[in-house]
Amino acid sequence: MPAEARHVIVADLGFGDAGKGTIVDWLAGRSAATGRPVRAVLRFNGGAQAAHTVVRADRRSHTFAQFGAGTFAGVPTLLTRHALVEPLALAREAAALSALGVPDPLDLISVDRGALITTPLHAVVNRAREAARGGGAHGSCGIGVGETVAYALDEPDLALRAGDTESPSRLRRRLLALHEWAATTVRELGDPTSGPLPGVDELIRAYLSFARRIRLTGDGEIARLAAGGRLVFEGAQGVLLDEWRGFHPHTTWSTTTFANALDLLAEAGVDRGDVCRLGVTRTYATRHGAGPFPSEDPSLAPLLPEPHNGTGRWQGAFRVGHLDLVLLRYAAEVCGGLDALAVTHLDTAAGAARERLRVATAWRAGGTRITRLRPGAFADLDHQRRLTALAHAARPEMVLPDRPWDELLADALGVPVAVTSWGPRSGDKQPATVDEITTREDQDRVPVS
Structure with a gap:
């Protein structure tokens, strides 16, 4: 496959809210700079509960739920069979996008007939x-x-x-x-x-x-789209909420790893070497609602502005804490490895919380020091419940970050950083190695150890 057709899967390595939408918007808008047009954004899990906020240079802002986060850039969305569609909410979102100047939003979305x-x-x-x-x-x-x-x-x-x-x-x-x-x-x-x-x-x-x-679609649609250019797969929620790998029962009914997207690409005849698995993480940890959160530190909340997240009636409070390498390594491992990272909220980490942010390098629980969470057999919910109990009991070992956040994360996870994000707009992104990662046919893939 030609280099310009390289495809990217975007997944959140945390509990959600890491900034997937703003990374997808950036990728969608890079066509002019790279000469590799994005043919479509594909949603490969989740449904109308997604909340991916994009802020444009002209100050337009929208929290994407079912439309892909490439919509402002004019990139069409496909809701695959692994996504769920809520037609009434979709109509409301289309009206909101129309009011923001997107012409005929419903012409930019199609849905697989098999989608629930x-x-x-x-x-x-x-x-x-x-x-x-x-x-x-x-x-x-x-x-x-x-x-x-x-x-x-x-x-x-x-x-x-x-x-x-x-x-x-x-x-x-x-x-x-x-x-x-x-x-x-x-x-x-x-x-x-x-x-x-x-x-x-x-x-x-x-x-x-x-x-x-x-427009309703069926078999062959993804192969057709892939033949026309790059596909960007936009995940919903985060890997730590995965239905089989998350901390049960505080999970989503959805596969949030790269698995669904990889399956869809394989069915479409796309070679695995033409795919970049891009994991997204903040410089600190967050969680919305109930569930274990070892590095949580409520005292950080006043120092970490969060204009697009708050307490919801059903979702619960928005919680913040320190970067947790134990959880990030676990997320990368149960994903099957990563090819690159996107590091977001670097501007926030450089702000008022700069002197307070720490890194959890290990956990202490029951007299044991833990640096790696062992994945269980696939779909073993008893194992996931044990991980939940362990995470509730764990106390993190905290250290000061000893180098820039992107370098720290690249070293911790053993993969290069493709893009750093210093704000919500596409112009706030700084590409690192993304062009090499997504165009070199001989690029060595770095497994997670």
């Missing part, structure tokens, strides 16, 4: 279930992503997919079954706050309109 549909019915059940957990809440965005996946696993023949919107009779049949399930589940959970469920006829009208307006 998240409905308001899933969202109501999601919120009722999380409320029923009380003090044992798992953490949720309250949009219904987990319920969408769980229902599809329990009722594979009734799960609603994008392709079903092309058949009114099949759409009605599946929505009636879904409505009955939602009503029964909410009643069993005893949630008095959920209110009346949306009507089936109302949803049918909306989804038939969706089918008329959105």
Whole structure:
């Protein structure tokens, strides 16, 4: 494959919120500088709960949920079969983008027919279930992503997919079954706050309109796109929230590693050597909502401005802490290794928190010093629960950073830094070795040890 068609998979190595969107926006806008146009941004996991904020040089700002973060640069989005689509939220996001000057946003998005549909019915059940957990809440965005996946696993023949919107009779049949399930589940959970469920006829009208307006795709679409230029795969959430590798039960119902994207590329006939696995990390750690966070330090919060993140009704508080190399090494390992890093929030680390930020090089738990978390067998949730208990009990060993953040991270993870980010705009990015990484056919891949 020619060098200009090299593809990039962007994944967050933490608990989310590392700045994937701003890196995707930067990659999408590099066509003029590099002569390698980005053909499409592909979403390979997650759904409408994504929140990838992009700030443009002209001060336009948008938090992308379902549209890819390359939209301002005019790059189309494909929601693959591994992504979930919420048509009502998609229409609202399109209207918001139109108001920001994006012409005909819905012309810039297509959806695989196999993508699951998240409905308001899933969202109501999601919120009722999380409320029923009380003090044992798992953490949720309250949009219904987990319920969408769980229902599809329990009722594979009734799960609603994008392709079903092309058949009114099949759409009605599946929505009636879904409505009955939602009503029964909410009643069993005893949630008095959920209110009346949306009507089936109302949803049918909306989804038939969706089918008329959105381009639905199938097999062969990714191969077609790959033949036309570079593809950028935009991940959602973070590796430490992965459904099988995260700290159970505080996880997402989604594979957040590179696995889905690599599978899609392999199916499209793309050679593994034509793929750059780009891991994104901040210079400090963050977590939204419940779950273990060994390096958490609430005293840092006033020193680390966070204009695009806050406390949510379902998601919980936005938490901050010090960079944790134990967790980063674990994320890189369960990803199967990295080819390069994107280091974000360097401007924040150089600000008021500069003298306070530390690096966790190891954990102490039960008299044991831990520098590596051992991955378990794939899908071994008992192992993941043990990791969760360990992380809750761990106390980090902190040291002062002894070199620039990008050098520290490159040494710790054994891969080069491709780009550093000193602010939210594309112009705040400084490419390091990205051109070499994404164009040299003889580039040696550096495995994670």
